[in-house]
Amino acid sequence: MSVHPVEPSAAAPRPVLNLPRLRDMAARGEKLAMVTCYDATFAQLLDAAEVDIQLVGDSLGNVVQGQSSTLPVTLEHMAYHTACVARARRQAWLVTDMPFGSYEASPQQAFESAAVLMRAGAQMVKIEGGGDIAHTVRFLVDRGIPVCGHLGLTPQRVHALGGFRIQGRDEAAAAQLKADAAALAQAGAAMLVLELVPSALAREITQAHPEMMTIGIGAGAGTTGQVLVLHDLLGLTSGKRPRFVRDFTREPGSAADAPGLSVAQALRRYVVDVKAGRFPDEAVHGY
Numbered sequence: 001m002s003v004h005p006v007e008p009s010a011a012a013p014r015p016v017l018n019l020p021r022l023r024d025m026a027a028r029g030e031k032l033a034m035v036t037c038y039d040a041t042f043a044q045l046l047d048a049a050e051v052d053i054q055l056v057g058d059s060l061g062n063v064v065q066g067q068s069s070t071l072p073v074t075l076e077h078m079a080y081h082t083a084c085v086a087r088a089r090r091q092a093w094l095v096t097d098m099p100f101g102s103y104e105a106s107p108q109q110a111f112e113s114a115a116v117l118m119r120a121g122a123q124m125v126k127i128e129g130g131g132d133i134a135h136t137v138r139f140l141v142d143r144g145i146p147v148c149g150h151l152g153l154t155p156q157r158v159h160a161l162g163g164f165r166i167q168g169r170d171e172a173a174a175a176q177l178k179a180d181a182a183a184l185a186q187a188g189a190a191m192l193v194l195e196l197v198p199s200a201l202a203r204e205i206t207q208a209h210p211e212m213m214t215i216g217i218g219a220g221a222g223t224t225g226q227v228l229v230l231h232d233l234l235g236l237t238s239g240k241r242p243r244f245v246r247d248f249t250r251e252p253g254s255a256a257d258a259p260g261l262s263v264a265q266a267l268r269r270y271v272v273d274v275k276a277g278r279f280p281d282e283a284v285h286g287y
């Protein structure tokens with residue numbers, strides 16, 4: 001059965017989103033729009049823009065704390081920012097990253113860390129890793145904690161991966177990513193972020209596991225939804241932008257001195273373009 005891009009409806013009231021509603025949206029072919037969020041003000045702005053999923057990402061280490069990686073971010077940092085977002089969020093589904101060192105030792109450690117984040121207001125936790133952490137995912141899911149996996153470029157393992165590089169390009173690496181995705185799906189992960197993965201591979205993983213919503217970042221247009229770091233989306237990140245990033249405060253092809261969109265307009269444009277299938281553009285943002 002073919003599905004078609006769905007534009008958000010201005011007339012329909014915005015429901016409070018939960019996992020069944022997100023699954024229904026995905027089954028209808030509506031792309032899911034996720035954005036990172038770290039504070040109450042932006043939680044309100046993202047709700048107003050009808051962002052479906054707010055992610056309290058450990059990327060706060062880079063964009064809030066000024067760290068060179070996500071590794072220094074602690075569980076206490078994540079709980080604090082989750083609570084800030086949760087106080088203001090009203091409609092979006094709220095996901096929080098489990099930071100480096102908070103889940104790797106054992107499933108019991110992961111549960112205790114996840115419990116801290118859930119008490120702070122998270123509705124789902126996100127964990128980096130594949131088959132090696134599938135048993136931990138199952139342990140959490142069996143205890144009522146929804147889990148989002150994360151494959152491809154996993155920033156917490158950046159040193160082991162040799163830097164910020166595209167993952168899954170050769171046959172062996174692609175096979176491993178597919179095996180890891182299958183392991184996470186079997187363990188009960190309801191969602192999976194695919195970062196810096198070739199578009200064809202991300203599409204194949206998405207089609208192979210309809211029960212697990214896939215959220216792409218630098219993974220092409222074939223995933224269930226898309227995510228961008230808030231600061232990247234708003235053109236606030238200094239230095240060279242990754243290929244998969246688009247500054248939504250600027251109209252594509254506009255002159256450098258042309259008036260830009262407001263924050264609220266840019267966030268809304270992102271949501272509309274994701275749902276209409278205009279972002280990402282494979283020719284511009286894909287690998």
